[in-house]
Amino acid sequence: MNEFRVAPASGLARAREDEATRYSRREFIKRVIASGAVASAATYIYGGLQGCSRQGPVAGFVERLVSLNVNGETRRVDVLPNETLAMTLRYKLGLTGTKLGCDRAECGACTVLIDDVAYNSCSVLTHSVRTRKVTTIEGIRGPNGELHPVQQAFVEELAPQCGFCTPGQVMSAVALLKRNPKPTRDECRHALSGNLCRCGAYDNYLNGVMRAAAGAAST
């Protein structure tokens, strides 16, 4: 697993460590191993942004060990109260297919499904999805690893260019086809309009969604 650890040296990390101690360290490690997922000790949260008001550390902000349902698996992970789902996925669960293009819900590169609905994971708090089903780009292949019809159609239509927005485009298209299996081209265009593509591959993505929808309709 693509796991990432940072030595717990910051104040926030120390707070987390204190809490972990309360669980009893041995218990904690046992539970982590039993769940098959390794929770990272990293307290890696994106602090300030140039030009944006930043959130400083707030007293009492500690990581809590939570269970998430990600791509059909239960993943145990330490999560800060202000941690976004995109950061948890990318930096604690090793799911780097979810991209961060803006961290401000402007570009859609971080789109994931939460209970089958498309969300910008950069703007969803991880704690808010504890009881929900999260699906990322890594979780939509078929049982034998075959590409999802949307992925396959995007390959056939040569839809990606640089590819950075592609996981988000795929996830928005998957969400659309779940709620509307036979969309018109114009409905696709509106459904995907929150996913920016600076390469300008919109026409090819639309071709891909229509191809995937047609394929599903014919089977």
Place this chain on the structure above:
Amino acid sequence: MTYKLIGKNFTPPDVVAKVTGEAKYAEDFRVEGMVFCRLLTSPMPHARVKNIDTSEALKMEGVVGVLLPEEVTPVPAPNAPILTMEPLYVGQPILAVAAVDETTAQDAIEKIKIDYEPLPFTVDPLQSLFPGGPNARSDGNVGAQGLELQTLKWTAADFAQAGDSKLPLGKPAEEWAFGDVDAGFAKSKVVYDESFVTASNSHHSLEPRSALAYWQNGKCFVHGSTQSQSFVVPGLAQFIGIKPEELVYISEFCGGGFGSKGSAYPSMAIPALMAKKINKPVMMRISRAEEYYLGSARNGFQGRVKLGFGADGRLLAADMYIVQDGGCDNGFWDFRNAADALNIVYNPAAMRFRGVPVYTNTPSRTAQRGPGENQIACILEPLLDKAARDLKIDRLQIRRINSPNLQTKVGEDRRAITSAYLHDALVKGAARFKWDERKARSGQRKGSKVTGVGIGQAYHPAGFNGFDGLVRITPDGKLHIHTGVGNLGTFSHSGTARIAAEVLKCDWDNCIVERGDTRKHLPWNIGQFGSNTSFTMARTNYVAAMDALTKMKEIAARDLGGKPDDYDVDGTKVFAKGNPGKSLTYAAVAQRAIDLGGKYTGKELPEDINPMTRASATALAGSGLIGVAKDTLPVGGETPAFAAAFVEIELDVETGQHRIVEFLNVGDCGTVIHPMGLETQLKGGSVQGFGLACLEHIIIDPQNGLPGNVGLYQAKPPTYLDCPTQMQVDWVDKPDPTSPMGTKGIGEPPMGAAASALLCAISDALGGHVFNRTPVKPDMIINAVAKRPMSHKPLQVNTQ
């Protein structure tokens, strides 16, 4: 000519990873012990840093180190520095802080005390050219690559003479001319003298320029976001202060660059230098907002152009003056390219160009898709329509009569061009678009919607030469094409690799494209920019494959008898032409090359190849048959690519919004290597063109020098809803004679063609109103409809 692979679609080897999320970009890598760094950036548009006190920050738990301007490799001015004590724009990095997490790093930045001495600044080139006006740099106000840094002021009389609505024509920094311009104007039936503004706009690459660096066994490893691979290495090594061979550079995927990540850029060196200082791997994530400061932008223009047309629409004389807003350091020479574009696309009988590149206290500028060519298309194409209207000529016809041809020469030194089929693109496009039918609908009104149609054209050079090719056949019979070109998302790294496969008649399944990592032993190639790959890499891969072919035939002749010329290849074996049974498989030839050693397996190398190629070929020596050569194929002049676009819109004259009803873009890019790849370039360029024409511009507050749009929602790259529901593309498919299989590039012209076609359609819907400005925003359209004055002054820049 029929080819086995060229002109056929294929599934590029990197596309599946892009749809599955497995493609790893710079920020997707993790290294044990990695820390994070954040930048302290200037709050002022121009200042001198008097003192830096980091003591409080360094006391903080979790802070690992600080990197100061005096600790980084000095970069000679006026090139952009890595860190600076004299920031020249708001957001320029002054120092970096590394900590165990970003929050701590950012907290530490808050604790650093800096004394700034504010210095005079300017965000308007004309203000800087005014007598006594502020200089953006303390060492001058005018300069560019190839033009010495200097202080240049115009006279008060220059400004007074021009008034508010015309560009003053003060002393230029550069000037060239050919033909008798005055005589041309004298002969002209109509002459226009128009002043114009084209706004700077950001690149908006969706992947911010994050980078990860660490040191291991004396080498520096950098995971960067660049559209080029080998071309980045010398520059980045220089920024880091090491030899190129001490750098391991990985950029297998790049989330968009559009010119802004063409070569090494200074901020990439920060994590590498920090990692060296603190002896830990360093990840530097760049935020979207920071990308608007650090990520550079297209140069803006304030210009004036005088055009004289004969009664038949022929452009008899052109006189253009461009003042370039070049940002704060040496970025790119858009102003010169704009002049070449006027020269090549409209082929004037006589022309003069004058230009001044002026520094301003605004973010650095780099090339952006069609740098110069695409801005000027947005200005010149609507003026061509104006002439057509006044002369009562069809708008297609005025373009056809001025089209470039093989006799077209460029610049004062009258340089030759190698192919030009813009005329064919116009004819083909007009037929498919049904130009005559659609133009009859021009001006038709339904409710508040008015129909407009337009044609746009653009050009960009489409290739370089003199780089190296490197291929290898291994004893398993596979052909490895080593390419250092980069991965901008065009798939042309693999499209051009197919040139080598074509020469050796290999099945594509038997080919492996080696790229994206210096450890793959890559040759010296130019970067993936400037619409060049499909020409330059075709040549290099061709010469390397030809070298391999020669060696294969020599080995066959040596082992099986006869002369090398008695042999041919079929993709799996070298065989005697008269006796196909007399043959060696590629696998056997590769093994024989290893056994024979010397030049056959890279142990002896050509003298003229670049040291990088030499090192790569040496590393591969003994692993198979090596084909390696420098491209010394004949050069016939400049190789241009063109595009012609056709647009029909509905313009809502009450809201100023437009909807594109029909769109077609036709490329002249030589022989087509990869039709689907070409389609994506034509369409993608068009989408960016829609943004250039009507949406995108940077805004800088003149009072404080603060950027006004630092988010995607503010800076407005086009979305799905700004584009037509369906887009049409086509191409001319005529070979360029100086490319081995006739291929040349196409990336940039479709953008300028689409942008200018859209602007022409808007002008058409408004009965011929020409704005002489980009972008054309809804408020400008509403003011034009109401015949009210515009809300900006004619030459005002960086406005809302």
